Structures are given as structure tokens and as C-alpha cells.
Amino acid sequence: MSSDSDLTARARIRDAAIALFTERGIAGATIRDIAQAAGVSSGLLRHHFGSKEGLRDACDEFALARITQLQMAFTESQALGGALAPDAMALQQYLVRSLMDGSPRGQAMFAAAVQGGERWLAGTKLETDDPRAFVAVLGAMKLGMFLMRDQLTAALGEDVGELPGYVRMIRASLEIFSQPLLTPEQAEQGMKALDRLRDSSTGEKGPWRMPSMPED
Amino acid sequence: MSSDSDLTARARIRDAAIALFTERGIAGATIRDIAQAAGVSSGLLRHHFGSKEGLRDACDEFALARITQLQMAFTESQALGGALAPDAMALQQYLVRSLMDGSPRGQAMFAAAVQGGERWLAGTKLETDDPRAFVAVLGAMKLGMFLMRDQLTAALGEDVGELPGYVRMIRASLEIFSQPLLTPEQAEQGMKALDRLRDSSTGEKGPWRMPSMPED
DNA sequence: TGGTTCGCTACACGATCGTGTAGTACGCTA
DNA sequence: TAGCGTACTACACGATCGTGTAGCGAACCA
DSSP, X not given: OOOOSSSOHHHHHHHHHHHHHHHHOXXXXXXXXXHHHHTSOHHHHHHHHSSHHHXXXXXXXXXXXXXXXXXXXXXXXXXXXXXXXXXXXXXXXXXXXXXXXXXXXXXXXXXHHHHHHHHHHHTSOOOOSOHHHHHHHHHHHHHHHHHTHHHHHHHHTSOTTSHHHXXXXXHHHHHHHTSOSSOHHHHHHHHHHHHHHHHTTTSOOOOOOOSBOTTO | OOOOSSSOHHHHHHXXXXXXXXXXXXXXXXXXXXXXXXXXXXXXXXXXXXXXXXXXXXXXXXXXXXXXXXXXXXXXXXXXXXXXXXXXXXXXXXXXXXXXXXXXXXXXXXXXXXXXXXXXXXXXXXXXXXXHHHHHHHHHHHHHHHHTHHHHHHHHXXXXXXXXXXXXXXXXXXXXXXXXXXXXXXXXXXXXXXXXXXXTTTSOOOOOOOSBOTTO
């Protein structure tokens, strides 16, 4: 994601595609709009990427490689989180959006992240009966932070893709993950409610509400 | 979301729309496919809802009202989480997807949830320097669980929209929220890294990696 | 019993989609 | 200088999109 206009046309197309795919979804962004945003003809887009699917795949590959590269450059410490600098926020957001729209590369990435997460989990003292579910759900939650960029931006009053807002967001996630949000009583109460729900299987599945923020 | 086929045509259209909007996104689902899935003509869809945007808005309204109704029916305990029974999972998933695609109702819902979350937070002993960011990020994370339904289903090997998988998912979220995932040292280290990042503002913003699962 | 409304279908309309084709300008190598 | 591959544009193609219109049959009320 370079800002200059003296880039290869191919790179400009790719950047514009990532931006529009992120903003409108894969189906919502058109070849013509992407080409126009990149300042080229739609034919050139086709010349370089073959098809819309080819363009999307190239974007996936680029985003994945670039994020990996940014990660490689900085391996300060290891624990939990997986967020990158604001520069990579847009790439992350695109990748997760593409994942939601059925990207094969994205699915493979998520699966690999879950596998790696299980290894990470094994090295910690965290308690869980279901390591796979633990890391998968945790991963899904973290990705939610990127998918909800627009909503977080609205709630915080500043773009979480820019430095100040980004710092607030990551700081909040650190606070969230560094303390138990549920008391042991609340957790146990929730577990019991889950057991009740599970044991009523094949029976009537009445709605059930997890101990929770009152309104969502 | 009723399963019967002896529903009003209007209700069948709405249910089919929610299913297809969820699966393919708003732009990806077509009027004709929705009508076909509901077993009616596309003209009838237009007759009842006026336009695609009207249909989407009706779906938003319905999903929001139904979820609220399901919540009203069960107010067992209050704490944090906000998940509903599997029955409502599809509605939640639709609503969040619609939110991502720019639903005004969804945005209002998220804003209201943040406001309510701040009140909830004030009644707890949780520590935070930025209550708004805390609840907003927490909310985004929870929504991520619904958006990543397909990925969680793949990772767990069973549909998290059905009871067994759903229980595993919520149980994992309870485990995640009932213990600190970061040691105080890790948290402080992360905070310091954030400070460094913030203080280097307007300077070169080098990529930075939050203490994290190694690969995502 | 006649008229009006309502649920519903069939079909045609412009617009726009992704794609295909032809052709131009430019730089390379022989 | 001739030949050729590459970057790039212009334009037309079928398909499909959301939408508009006309009309049918049953229900309801006068």
C-alpha cells in the first residue's frame, strides 16, 4: 500500500482494488471503478490480472505476503494479540474482508493461525477444556476488531486506522486481555447455563442469554 | 426465522433474504435468487418491499426486533458476553454482516450498545483508562465471533450455528473472558511499545507487532 | 352481483456487469 | 531497420442486474 502515484500501473491497480474491495466487498466493487480509481482503463486491469477473480487472488497474495513481511521485521516479544502498525491495518482489514467473502487463501491463513495458536496456547498457563475452540474463538474476536473499523472509528471519534485512534484501540485490547472480565461466579454461572442448554438437546431449544452486556 | 413452509410469502421472502444476504453479502445476493429461494416471483418481492434497499431495511428491522424479543424473554443474569441461543445466531450473523455493509440501523445499534456498555462497565471493577474504547473494542470482538461463523465451523469441525458447536464456542468465550490472557509483564511491555509508537508520531511509523499469537 | 383491493405472475426496459477483441505506441533485440 | 513482445486503450458482446408495467384470480364489501 504505497501512496505515490509514480508506481507501476499494476501496483496502482492492486492498491485501488484492495481499497475498494475493503470498502464495498468483493461483489460490491466493480472492475470499472477499480480501474478508474487507479487511473487506467479496465482493459489494462484485465491484461494484468486476467479476471476479477485473478485480481482478487493477487490482492490476497500481496496482502498476505506484505503482512508476513512486516511481521518478520519486528519480532519483539511473543504473547497474544497479533496486531500490526496502522500501516498494516488496511491490509489486515482487506484480508479479513476477503476471508469473509470466501477467499481460499484467507481460509488457509485462518486454519494455519489456529494451528499455530494451539502451539502458543500449549506454552502458556491458560486454562481451557477445548484448546482448539479457545484459540479459534480468540482469533475470530481479534479479527472482529479489524472488520469493525468503521464502527470503532465512529465510536471513538477518530480513525482507528490512523495512529492516535489505533493506539487507543490496541491499548483497549491490551486492557481487555490483561484482566478477567468475568468473576469466577459469573463464569461458573455461564458454564452451568451452557450445560443446561446442551442437555436440553433435541428438546425445545429455548433462547438463552449469556451473562452479558445488557443490550447486545 | 421460521422453518415452516406454510408461512406468509412475505415472511418467506424475508427469511430467504436474510439467509442469502448473510451468505453472499448485500451486494452479492440478487433479488431474483432471493425470490427463487422463497419460491415466489421477483415481482412479488418488489410488491411487498418496494426495492432491494427496502427489503434489506425490513430484514434489519425484523432481525433487530426479533433478537431484542428473544433477549427480553430471558434476563437470567447480567455480566458480559451478549450471546444468544443458536436460534438467534443466524440473526446476529445477518445483522453484523448488514452492519458491515453499511446498514444505518446496524450502526445505530452498535452505537447504542457502546453507550449501554459504558454504563455496564461503570458498575464493574474493571480497570481502564478509556472506557469508551474498552467497550467498543470489546463489542467489536464479540461481533467477530458471529462474522467468523464459517471459519469457526471449519476449525471446530462442526457448525457453530447448531447446538453442540454453539456450546463449544460460547464455552470458549467464557474461558477467554474469565482469565487474564496476558501476564502483567506482557501487558506492560505492550503498553510501553504503544507509547513508543505514539511518541514517534509524525515521524516514521515503522511496523510494530503487538505481543501476540506468533502467526496472525 | 358488481367493483375494488390485494396477492401474485409474466415480461420488458435501460443500466451495468465481467469479459472478449482489435488495435496503437513504445522499447527491445537481431 | 525489421520484427516482436509488452503496456495500454477503445469498444462491442452477451448476461444479469434492479426496476417498471400490465394483467390475472380470489377475497371482500357495497
